């Protein structure tokens with residue numbers, strides 16, 4: 672579904688990604704772990720073209736990520752952000768409708784019905800006509816996920832979707848993500864939630880200082896990490 676090959680990226684003189692390679696198979700969950708500043712967000716941003724890569728290749732299905740392919744890449748790959756990025760002055764439903772109506776140019780009535788069904792799925796249908804600013808962080812993030820789903824993506828990139836939430840709100844968002852995974856959505860998830868990575872992740876990629884230090888099946892990497900840096904990181908977060 673997503674293939675990252677020898678990705679490299681610098682900001683000015685600073686190299687932030689070096690030869691990053693991994694594959695996310697269709698219907699699987701890849702968890703990207705690593706300390707702050709290791710380049711995880713930059714990897715996600717390169718996949719959907721929010722950052723230009725300096726070297727290497729990224730493919731989404733058969734499409735090579737490049738300036739001219741960005742519209743089709745972004746139709747296939749949706750992104751969920753740490754800070755939700757909802758429009759504060761529009762209702763929950765309008766936030767979810769924006770993509771399908773404006774970008775996919777779907778008929779308003781169809782899009783509205785589908786948006787309501789998606790809000791139902793993330794447990795937010797009762798809040799459809801409220802402003803996001805009146806919701807808790809966990810509720811806003813569930814709307815963020817609904818907005819991503821409304822684009823009918825083939826894969827979703829999550830960048831620390833629970834890091835901005837109060838601890839008691841983390842579980843409701845992880846539960847929605849777990850359901851999506853069980854339904855077969857392809858997902859790349861940057862997270863510090865090690866239990867989620869172990870239970871829901873198929874594959875774990877551990878990054879440090881812009882390189883992939885270790886990657887493999889989630890269970891194996893998280894229960895018996897081979898690289899000293901992975902061990903050190905897991906000892907700290909667990």
Ligand code: ADP
Nearest residue numbers: 682683687705706707708709710711712713714
């Ligand atoms: P992570 O998500 O793992 O915390 P990031 O991908 O956000 O790491 O950042 C990796 C490195 O790139 C950090 O050193 C960060 O300061 C730097 N960086 C990220 N975005 C920019 C930018 N737009 N301009 C300059 N440096 C950046």
Ligand code: MG
Nearest residue numbers: 711712713830
């Ligand atoms: Mg980040």
